[in-house]
Amino acid sequence: MRTISTPVSAPLPQNATVPNQQTRITLPTSALSWGMYDAPSTQKAWYVVILPLLDIRNLTFVVGDQKILDRLDFTIQPGKIHALLGANGSGKTTLAYLLMGCEGYVPTSGTVLFNGADLLSLKMHERAKLGLTLAWQEPARFEGITIREYLTLGRSESHPEPMLVQVGLDPERYLNRRVDKALSGGERHRIELASVLSIKPMLAILDEPAAGIDMLSINHIINVIRTIKENGGAVLLITHQEEVAAIADSASQLCNGRIIFSGDPAHVIEHFRGRTCVRCDGEVCGYVRA
């Protein structure tokens, strides 16, 4: 921790958080700035500036003559859930692939900082080592690999049972099954989430995590997302399901590769419910709700 030998009298920075006397705070690695300021009623007080965990600036991705992502700017704070809504083809999954570093997804321009590191200069597994992971909308199937192995990937000691329980699957029935075609789409989705849980990521990108999940089990998915947050992780939650998006701390609506609206999830959901796209009235992105 940085030691300030002589507190500097300064005005409170605009983006600072002020912990009160009863608050014990643990500084995340991304809290790069802290100090003391001239408080109104006391001589000095601490302030903390928490930098974004994910900081996307001017991100553009062009394929042929089509802009899939168009000068995208947004941030995700540590330990927060950010929902990303948008019509099909608005660029949500492309953004997920681009952040994770999937093959063929190299941005045309822009920067992405992850916990202060230049994410775009890293290979996929290096991004994962930093604490970023992705749960695919259509998760892969693996011949021969058991669920137990899948949930303990790269870890010598791990107990995957609680992860399965958390996604509503019985460990006795599932641990020795294989992550193959014999699993239903919903089962595979749950195992993907259990896998994300097991690695305790700093940022999990969840692409439609509740797709194919029956109504009765949707709470399992919501609980998993909350657990990632309780573990100190942030979530970029790509979803069409309003009840899932509603658990987010903040939300954005993506349209035609651009963020067109950000704020409280309830407000973003309300915008998204609109019959047509609020940005282009459906003329550009083609989004017209039935």
Place this chain on the structure above:
Amino acid sequence: MSELEELTRVLPMVGAEPTILADKEIAHVVGHGHHILSRRSVPGLRLDLEETSDAIVGKMTIQAGVTIAQPIHLCFGLAYPTGSQRIHIDVFVEERATARVLSHCLFPVATAAQHRMQATINIGPGASLSYTEGHYHGPHGGMRVLPHASIRIGKGARYFSDFSLLSGSVGSLDIDYLVEIEEEGIAELTAKIFAHKTDRILLKEAVMLRGERSRGLIKTRVVLEDEARAEITGITEAHARGARGHVDCMEVVQGKAHASAIPIVKVFHPEAKVTHEAAIGSVDKKELETLMARGLTPEQAVELIVSGMLR
């Protein structure tokens, strides 16, 4: 070290315990070159094998209605760098009999040797045979291995075969199986091969669905690296009403290896159906990226995918 001791020593390389040869409840035959080093039968099993000047020749019969509880172990191989082994065996699984055969082919130090197996297998009505063949070859790649078999599956009978060559470098492998299936018979042929260096793999499996409601599955998993080559031919013909066949071939190619797959599907009856799927190439991109998104390096991810595929 005697020839028997040497072959026994490498048995664990194909997943078998050397103690099986001492177990009176377990039938076995151990053949080195053209010599039978050890054999034991159990009730319900007749072993009529003999040595000739250039082969081990004979019959193995599982008698009607008998279930052989423990697997029958066939251990064949060579303990020397050079040599030849030819086995000509006729297997009869009589009506309603059931047996499992574990065949271990062991060539730990071969540099210029040949192993030729010519088998006929007859599975009687309602009978069942599970045949698992595991190969262990040393690193030299000097073998020529030719397992050829003709298998006839009777009415309502079942046949499951599982061929695996997962360690060492074989040299040249030429498999040729022909399976004829009668009414309501079932055959599942699985082959798992990991070829290295300059290995040459020829794998031809043909399933003829002759009887009504007969079923056949050919499943092949081949991984090639270095400069290995493979040509996989899966043939399924459906000749009768309700016959169902499927060919599932997957080949993963790494390094300078080459692979080809030739699925041949023929249907001769309007109420029969045969499907096939074949994939050749590098490791599936999505599988690879999923594992890398969990922190595995590309090399670790490929190793895990390949090992899973060959299980």
